[in-house]
Amino acid sequence: METTTTSSTAANIYDGLVEAIAVRADRTAFAELFAHFAPRLKAYLMRLGSDPATAEEVVQEVMLTIWRKAASFDRRQASASTWIFTIARNRRIDRLRRERRPEFDPNDPALVPDAPEDADRTVWTGQIEGRVRAAIESLPPEQSDLIRLAYFEEQSHREIAERSGLPLGTVKSRIRLAMQRLRERIDDLD
Amino acid sequence: MTDTAPTFHPESEAVLAYAAGGLDEAHAVLVATHLALCPRCRAEVARLEAVGGALTASIEPAPMSAGALAATLARLDEPGAEPEPSAAVAYDDETLHAIPAPLRDYLGGNLSGLPWKWRGPTIRELPLSIGSGTARATLIRVRPGAAIPAHTHAGTEATLVLRGAYQDATGRFGRGDVETASSDLDHRPVATADSECICFSVIDGPLSLTGPIGRLLNPFLKI
Numbered sequence: 563m564e565t566t567t568t569s570s571t572a573a574n575i576y577d578g579l580v581e582a583i584a585v586r587a588d589r590t591a592f593a594e595l596f597a598h599f600a601p602r603l604k605a606y607l608m609r610l611g612s613d614p615a616t617a618e619e620v621v622q623e624v625m626l627t628i629w630r631k632a633a634s635f636d637r638r639q640a641s642a643s644t645w646i647f648t649i650a651r652n653r654r655i656d657r658l659r660r661e662r663r664p665e666f667d668p669n670d671p672a673l674v675p676d677a678p679e680d681a682d683r684t685v686w687t688g689q690i691e692g693r694v695r696a697a698i699e700s701l702p703p704e705q706s707d708l709i710r711l712a713y714f715e716e717q718s719h720r721e722i723a724e725r726s727g728l729p730l731g732t733v734k735s736r737i738r739l740a741m742q743r744l745r746e747r748i749d750d751l752d
Numbered sequence: 753m754t755d756t757a758p759t760f761h762p763e764s765e766a767v768l769a770y771a772a773g774g775l776d777e778a779h780a781v782l783v784a785t786h787l788a789l790c791p792r793c794r795a796e797v798a799r800l801e802a803v804g805g806a807l808t809a810s811i812e813p814a815p816m817s818a819g820a821l822a823a824t825l826a827r828l829d830e831p832g833a834e835p836e837p838s839a840a841v842a843y844d845d846e847t848l849h850a851i852p853a854p855l856r857d858y859l860g861g862n863l864s865g866l867p868w869k870w871r872g873p874t875i876r877e878l879p880l881s882i883g884s885g886t887a888r889a890t891l892i893r894v895r896p897g898a899a900i901p902a903h904t905h906a907g908t909e910a911t912l913v914l915r916g917a918y919q920d921a922t923g924r925f926g927r928g929d930v931e932t933a934s935s936d937l938d939h940r941p942v943a944t945a946d947s948e949c950i951c952f953s954v955i956d957g958p959l960s961l962t963g964p965i966g967r968l969l970n971p972f973l974k975i
Contacts, residue, residue, distance in 0.1 A: 589825065596821050601813030608814055618816060622824050630832045640798070644805030651773035651804065661777040661883045664854035666788040672852040674757060674928065676791040694799075694806040712765075713772040713807050719765055738764050741800075748799050 576642035577635075584632035596625055599643075603650050609714040612658060620657055624650045641691050690748070697747030705740035708733065758790050758928030762910065766932075767793060771800030777883025778954045781854050782912050782930070785952065788852030789928030850915050855952055858882055859891075863950075866891075874898035887956040894918070897945040907956040909933045911941075916949035918942060 576598065582591035600621050607617035627649050635645050652663040666673065698706060711722060719737070723730040761767070762783050769775040770783040787794050847862045858880050859866060868876035874895040882889045894900055900918070910932045917926040918941040925931050925941075933939050943949035 589828070592828070593821060593825070596824060600816045600820065600824075602808055602811050604816060605811045605814035606808050609811070614814070617814070618820060621816065622820070622827070625824050626827060626830075626832075629828050640801065641805060643809040644802045647805040647808045648801055650808070655773055659884075661780075661885075663773075664777065664781045664784040664857075666784050666794070667853040670788055670853040671848050672788055672850070672856075674789045674791065676794070677757075690802060691806065694802045695810070698803060698806060709768075709803065710807060712768050712774060713804050714811075716774055734763075734765055737768060741764050741768060741796075744803060745796070745799060748802065 574637075577637040580628065580632050580635045580642045580645070581637070583629060584635060592625075592629060595628065595642075599646055600625060603646070606650060606714070607654060607658075610654065610658075610716055612654075616658070620650075620653055623657070624653050627653065643691070693750070694744075694748055697744050700747060701740050701743060705736050705743070708737050709740050709744075712737070756927075757792060758786070758926070758930070760923070760925060760929040760931060761790065761793055762786055762930045763932050766910070767796055768800055771797045772804060776885035776887055776956075778885060778887040778889040779910065779956070781858065781882055781889065782910055782952060782954050784854035785852050785914075786912055786928060786930050788854065850950065852914075855914075858889075868893065875900065885956075887954050889952070889954050892951045892953055894943040894949045894951075896943055896948055898943050900941045900943070907935060909953060909955045912952045914950045914952060916947035917944045918949050918951070919944060 576595065579588075579591040579595045582588035583595075603621045603624055604614070604617045607620055608614065612620065624646070628646060631649075635642070640648070655661055655663045698709070701709065708722070711717060715722075717725075719733050720730060722728075723733045726733070762770075766775060766779060766783055770780055775783065783793075787797060841859075841861060843856065844862045844864070846864065847856065847859070850863060851859065859878075866878050868878050871877045871892075875898065876893040878891040878893075880889045880891060892900065894916075896916070910930060911925070912930050913925045913927055915927065917924055917929075919925075920931075920939045920941040922931070922939070924944070
C-alpha cells in the first residue's frame with residue numbers, strides 16, 4: 563500500500579461529499595461541491611467556447627445531475643473530479659454540440675469482460691489523483707500542451723498542426739509519446 | 753463466439769479525443785463499440801478520464817455569478833429529466849451478440865431485417881445516419897471469401913470488424929479489431945473464407961466528387 567499523500571486526502575474530501583449526497587441528500591455537502599467545482603466547470607466550458615451565461619446554465623445542469631446521480635458514484639471506479647468531468651463533458655456534447663454521447667454498456671451481452679488480472683491492475687483509489695497530476699506534470703511542455711488542447715480546445719490535429727506550424731506527423735507522435743508516458747506513470751503501482 | 757480481446761486498436765489520438773469529448777459522434781460510436789470488445793482500451797479511457805478530471809480540477813476558476821448556488825439549490829427538488837425511452841426494438845440473439853450496444857442503438861432493427869442495399873453479388877451496405885458531422889458511417893456485410901472492392905478514399909477510413917474477419921496487405925482483422933487507413937492506402941480487403949464478415953466503417957474528410965454510392969460502385973464499373 564502507498565502512504566496517502568496530502569493531495570489525495572484533499573481529493574478524497576470530494577469523494578466523501580458526493581457520497582454524503584447519495585446517502586443522506588446532504589445539501590451542505592452539495593454547496594461545498596458547488597463552491598469547488600462550479601467555477602472550474604464554468605472555466606472548462608468557456609475554454610471550449612461557451613459564453614459565460616450559457617456556461618453557467620450548463621454548470622447548473624451538471625450540478626443537478628451530480629445531485630440526482632450521486633448514488634451511481636463509486637470511488638473505486640473513479641474519483642469525484644473524474645466522475646464530475648465525465649458528466650460535464652457529456653452534458654457539453656449533448657447541450658452545446660447537440661450530439662449524443664455513445665458509451666459502452668457494462669451489462670451488454672456482447673461485452674468482452676475484463677480479464678481477472680486486469681481488474682486490479684489499476685487501483686482506482688484516492689491515491690490515483692496525486693499520481694495522475696504528477697504524471698501530467700512530468701510531461702515535457704510540448705507534450706502536455708497538446709494533451710491540454712485535446713481537453714480544452716475543439717481542434718483537430720490537422721488544425722493544431724496548421725496553427726503551430728508543426729508537421730501533422732510530429733503532432734501525432736508527440737501525443738502518442740505523452741499518452742504512453744501517462745499510462746506508465748498512472749499505472750505505476752510501486 | 754470467442755471472447756478474445758482485439759489486436760488492433762483505434763489510433764491513440766482517437767481514443768484521447770473520445771475520452772476528452774472532442775470526437776464527432778460517428779467516430780465516437782466506433783470507439784465506444786470497440787470499447788465494448790476491448791478491456792485494454794477501456795482501461796486507457798478510464799486513465800484519460802482521470803487526466804480530464806485532474807486537468808479540470810486544476811483549471812483557473814471562473815467565478816459563478818452571485819445567486820448561482822441559491823438558484824441551483826432551489827432546483828434540487830425538481831423532478832429529474834425523463835429517463836431515456838427504452839429502445840422500442842426487441843433485438844434477437846444474433847443482433848444482441850454480434851453488435852455491441854453503442855452501435856446497436858443506431859440500427860433500429862435486427863441484422864436480418866435491415867434495409868441492406870445491394871452492392872454487387874457479395875456485398876450489402878447499410879448507410880447509417882449518425883450525428884451532425886460530415887463523417888459517413890456505414891455497415892458493410894461481405895460473403896465469406898469475397899473481396900471488398902479495391903478503393904481509395906478522400907479522407908481517413910476507420911473500420912471495426914464485428915463478425916468474421918478480413919485480410920489485407922497490412923494484416924488480418926477479426927472481431928473488435930480496428931483498422932485506420934489513410935487516403936493513400938489502396939487497400940484490398942478480402943473476407944476470410946470461414947465466415948461472413950460484418951464491418952462498421954466511418955469515413956471522414958470532404959465527400960469526393962464520386963459521392964458515397966459512386967465510391968462503392970466505381971470499382972465495379974471499371975471491372
